Amino acid sequence: MVALKRRPAPAPLSVRAPKQERRGGIEILPRWTPGFGQRSSTKRERRGSMEDEQPRQGLNPRTMRKVTVSLIGEQPIPNLLPLRHQPPDVAVLVHTGRTENVARRLQRLLQPIEVHLLPTDPYDVQRIQEDLSNFLAQRAAGAEFEFNLTGGTKTMMVAAYEIARKYNAPFLYLQSEGKRSILYRYRFDNGEPRYEGKESLPSVITIDDYLKAHLDNYPIDAPKRLKDDLGKAFEEEIARALERTVDEVKVGIPLAGALEVDLVVRKENQVGVIQAKTGKKAGSKEGLDQLNAVCEQRYLGTYTHKILVVNQKWDQTRSNLRELAQAWRITVIELPSFNEQHPHLSEEDQQRLRQEVLRVLTGS
Numbered sequence: 001m002v003a004l005k006r007r008p009a010p011a012p013l014s015v016r017a018p019k020q021e022r023r024g025g026i027e028i029l030p031r032w033t034p035g036f037g038q039r040s041s042t043k044r045e046r047r048g049s050m051e052d053e054q055p056r057q058g059l060n061p062r063t064m065r066k067v068t069v070s071l072i073g074e075q076p077i078p079n080l081l082p083l084r085h086q087p088p089d090v091a092v093l094v095h096t097g098r099t100e101n102v103a104r105r106l107q108r109l110l111q112p113i114e115v116h117l118l119p120t121d122p123y124d125v126q127r128i129q130e131d132l133s134n135f136l137a138q139r140a141a142g143a144e145f146e147f148n149l150t151g152g153t154k155t156m157m158v159a160a161y162e163i164a165r166k167y168n169a170p171f172l173y174l175q176s177e178g179k180r181s182i183l184y185r186y187r188f189d190n191g192e193p194r195y196e197g198k199e200s201l202p203s204v205i206t207i208d209d210y211l212k213a214h215l216d217n218y219p220i221d222a223p224k225r226l227k228d229d230l231g232k233a234f235e236e237e238i239a240r241a242l243e244r245t246v247d248e249v250k251v252g253i254p255l256a257g258a259l260e261v262d263l264v265v266r267k268e269n270q271v272g273v274i275q276a277k278t279g280k281k282a283g284s285k286e287g288l289d290q291l292n293a294v295c296e297q298r299y300l301g302t303y304t305h306k307i308l309v310v311n312q313k314w315d316q317t318r319s320n321l322r323e324l325a326q327a328w329r330i331t332v333i334e335l336p337s338f339n340e341q342h343p344h345l346s347e348e349d350q351q352r353l354r355q356e357v358l359r360v361l362t363g364s
Contacts, residue, residue, distance in 0.1 A: 071152030179363035272305030
């Protein structure tokens with residue numbers, strides 16, 4: 001991990017409003033905009049449609065100093081982690097119609113930061129630049145800007161990059177596809193980008209944060225699935241074996257309708273879901289299907305680690321299942337010491353479980 005030296009804060013930038021007509025829409029969240037007026041009832045035409053016009057007032061200068069502009073994509077965590085790590089005074093979440101729900105879930109998790117939602121077009125570079133320029137000029141004049149270019153479409157990234165360069169504002173990128181969350185920082189020097197350094201983010205979220213970032217209605221009020229005594233005991237044994245290895249473990253979490261996760265584990269900012277199967281189900285495709293469904297884009301997303309724990313060895317007759325698990329990026333952990341006559345994990349199996357889960361979550 002490279003330590004970043006603190007530099008003196010730059011003098012606040014004074015930004016003039018562009019001369020062109022404002023075409024970008026901005027939605028202000030009343031809960032986090034003290035001093036903002038009520039929504040105006042006037043109408044204006046925008047690309048052939050009518051929408052409510054918001055009152056044009058600046059951000060509160062007494063409470064606002066640093067503004068972080070984040071591009072919202074379908075994955076919420078790359079935007080949540082930097083905002084939790086170093087909270088700004090104001091967060092601007094730039095989203096499209098497709099990612100509006102993601103932005104709203106993040107808004108709920110970012111309290112008490114002042115949050116603004118800025119809708120824009122996903123692919124029109126000029127429109128994106130106008131939306132950003134109009135907001136920063138009319139609502140955040142005199143602020144210090146920072147841009148998170150991790151999320152959003154590639155077109156949104158290009159547009160935001162140019163705005164950051166125009167204002168000589170620093171920008172960052174979060175690499176989170178691997179086993180760690182690495183934040184890369186950049187700045188502009190005479191209009192040219194310069195790499196400043198990187199840092200590994202500490203733990204800044206919980207399992208509940210992670211689930212709330214991905215699911216609109218979590219926690220849901222739904223009864224847990226009825227399980228046989230052996231299956232319940234297997235889950236409890238797994239949880240006990242892992243409780244001192246990971247930072248957090250939860251058992252039996254309903255996600256939506258009949259969709260339920262047996263266990264969720266977290267190490268630092270990495271989260272994995274575990275399906276635990278015994279008996280005939282341990283040798284079937286059921287657990288693989290459940291994990292694949294849970295980690296679809298509409299639920300926990302593709303960055304969530306998937307783990308299947310079974311109480312039997314998969315021999316050559318299960319080679320098709322092993323190949324399917326590899327294709328779906330599911331880690332299979334075999335713990336044959338647990339059975340109906342001996343409903344406990346041996347020391348060897350406990351150690352195997354801990355090592356495999358740590359390898360999945362941290363790479364070590």
